Amino acid sequence: MSRSEPGKVAERFAKDLINMLNRTVCEGAFVGILERPDGMVVFGTELRRGQRPQPIPMRTRGGVPCWLTVSGQVFLDGDGYLTVKKSNFLVSAGKPALELFHYDYERDKIGYPDAHLQIFASGEAWDELLLASGKSGGSVSKLHLPVGGRRYRVALEDIIEALIAEDILEPQAGWKPVLERSRDDFRRRQLAAAVRRDPSTAVAELQARGYTVAAPDQALVGNVVQFSKTRLRRRLGRRKPPER
Structure with a gap:
């Protein structure tokens, strides 16, 4: 089946993700896309037709398994630019894999920041604060911590670099320029979008x-x-x- 124009652009986007992941912290990672009738294109790690995105293993230093799940939706806006409707970068660890944190973005989200971080953690001070606000103990993961908004949100490359810097991941040789080029491309696209929306x-x-x-x-x-x-x-x- 031939690709639609949104599908072709999203396919290039997925290939760029595959290249970045496999040249930095993964081996054999795959990012698939699925086109919807409404023009939206779904993407995700190990995404196959009829399935959901799956976690992919990342290279770790200490031998404890660490996983990454990437998922989201993109579409072409009125000017023909590939636009993210929503995205999710989830990091988990162990066997079975337990969630550690995830960065989410959802365009025009109601009630919470469009771009936010959720952490799976606990602590007495957190519990005291959350219980006093009417929430349940251990519900830190329910907090939506803002991370830069629509234009300046955290990139996947930032997350990978942070895990490398903390000696959690064992990167491929020559990973740094690959990561930097990929992140620069993302930031230039964000800058261009910001200029289009606010030329004055x-x-x-x-x-x-x-x-x-x-x-x-x-x-x-x-x-x-x-x-x-x-x-x-x-x-x-x-x-x-x-x-x-």
């Missing part, structure tokens, strides 16, 4: 730094005029000078 702030900052920024219609006219002049010069350059 981008214009103001560029002008403050000495750039001259033209409105879209003026820029278009200028480009057309410059293009016409360039074509004219090229055409005249190929001709013999007119006789006097």
